Amino acid sequence: MMELIGEILKLMVLSGLALAGVLVILIWKKGLATKVTYLRFLVQAVSMVAIFYLFTYPVWQLIILIVIFVLPLFIGRFFCGWICPFALIMDAITLIRKTVKVRYRLLPDKLNKFLHNLRYVLFLVFLIIPVALYLLDPPSSFDTSFLLAMLLSGPFEPWRILVGPLIPLIVPWEGPLAISGVYFSYPYVQEVILYSEVVFSELIVNIIAWVFVGLTFVGSFFVRRVWCRFCPTGASIAVVNRFKGFKWAPMLHIDKDEEKCTKCGICKRVCPVQVTEVYDQKGGKITTSMCTLCTRCVEMCPYEDCLKLKMGGKTVFKSRNWLEPSTIE
Ligand code: SF4
Ligand code: SF4
Ligand code: SF4
Known part of the structure; x- marks a missing residue:
């Protein structure tokens, strides 16, 4: 079954990429400026499938982090606008809201800016976790590989929070939901489970996970790109362009x-x-x-x-x- 799905997805990637190419040419040639939204949806969908495939390989986790945090120096938050699978889910929910003609809600500008700054704090918290774990039980001499291991695979796997938005809906590993041998997941849901099972029983953990999914659905229905307002992964870009020497970024x-x-x-x-x-x-x-x-x-x-x-x-x-x-x- 997974093999068949794999083949279908492969075909979708190839045809999606071909279609995206044709659309790009059309937009340039015909001046169809207001069709970019469809192109973006297509690129997001193709990217989600490509990311599924990326996860089928033993990708060195650090490479993903480097791509997310270094590439923005050159291409800004293009990843957030055009590639992120969680953004695709939120944009699809927005499309449903538009179809049923419900008006979106705006966050007050001050709150929006506050959340924007909060994500830097969240980002730091998840970087501090491995350092704190390291300091709680330090090796006899300073050991960078141990510190890195705490970040990438320590008990709380903080790096997974940072790549959380990349999780596609169908995952090539044992996801939290299995239907006929196909595993489904949702951005952050495995991390929600990982962190809450430290304290709660399995039943409560499952309830918390479903409440999380429900809240992000409802939130995205009323507020466009609600998670992007405080997403720690989105913090990757580039306060550096405020510094001299980085004005090009x-x-x-x-x-x-x-x-x-x-x-x-x-x-x-x-x-x-x-x-x-x-x-x-x-x-x-x-x-x-x-x-x-x-x-x-x-x-x-x-x-x-x-x-x-x-x-x-x-x-x-x-x-x-x-x-x-x-x-x-
Ligand atoms: S206000 Fe914004 S949309 Fe209107 S002309 Fe200026 S840049 Fe364009
Ligand atoms: S801010 Fe986070 S959720 Fe939003 S597009 Fe960027 S990585 Fe994805
Ligand atoms: S995020 Fe807002 S300001 Fe940036 S490109 Fe999109 S519409 Fe324009």
Whole structure:
């Protein structure tokens, strides 16, 4: 059964990638600026399948962490905007909400910023756990491999919290839910089980796990990308670009032309994580680490060339005047 699913998934990856390529060409050639949302869904779905395959190999866990934490220096939080499987789940829930015509709720800006800062604290907490465990029972001399082992496979496996959002819905290992030999999981649910079974009985642990899934579903239904507001993995990017010498980071970024902005406010309304800087900032490179580079604001900004997604100095994608009928056919 798993083999058949594996073959089907393989085909999906290949056809998905081919389709994504065709869509990219269409978008560039035809100026279908407002179709980027579909492209993003497709890339997210293909990425989820690719990540499933990644987990079927004995990937060195540290490589995943390096990719998540070093790559953002160059491509910002592109991972969050376009690849993260948990984000796909949240975006799919948003799609359901839109289909049943329920309006989303906005978090107060102050709370949103507070949560944004809280994720750095959470991030530190999970880095501190292995250090604390190391200090509780220190070896006779300083041992980096022991410290690393505490991070990657110590009793609480803190690294798993940081790669938690990568967990696809179907997992190639014994997940918490099995149906006909196919294992299902959900981001963080195995960690919720791991941490709560220290204290609670199996029944209570299962209830806590289902409550967690239910809460994140309900939360994502009413608040777009709710987990991204405080996700410690999303903290990976790059406070460094505030430092001299790192002004180039991230190379992939949103750029605003102040003269073309009419302050219509659309970018602020459509941003799934309520970034206000694109609207507020006068112009130039948008450097806030809250931005996931999903390009929704670029897609929806109704003024030609006002917002651009840039890689270094090159424009990759730009806003179009979609208020006027397209002249490109
Ligand atoms: S912030 Fe976390 S959950 Fe959101 S997209 Fe990034 S890694 Fe995924
Ligand atoms: S959507 Fe474009 S024009 Fe409107 S406020 Fe944002 S950047 Fe300015
Ligand atoms: S500012 Fe624009 S690109 Fe960044 S997260 Fe918001 S909508 Fe996406």
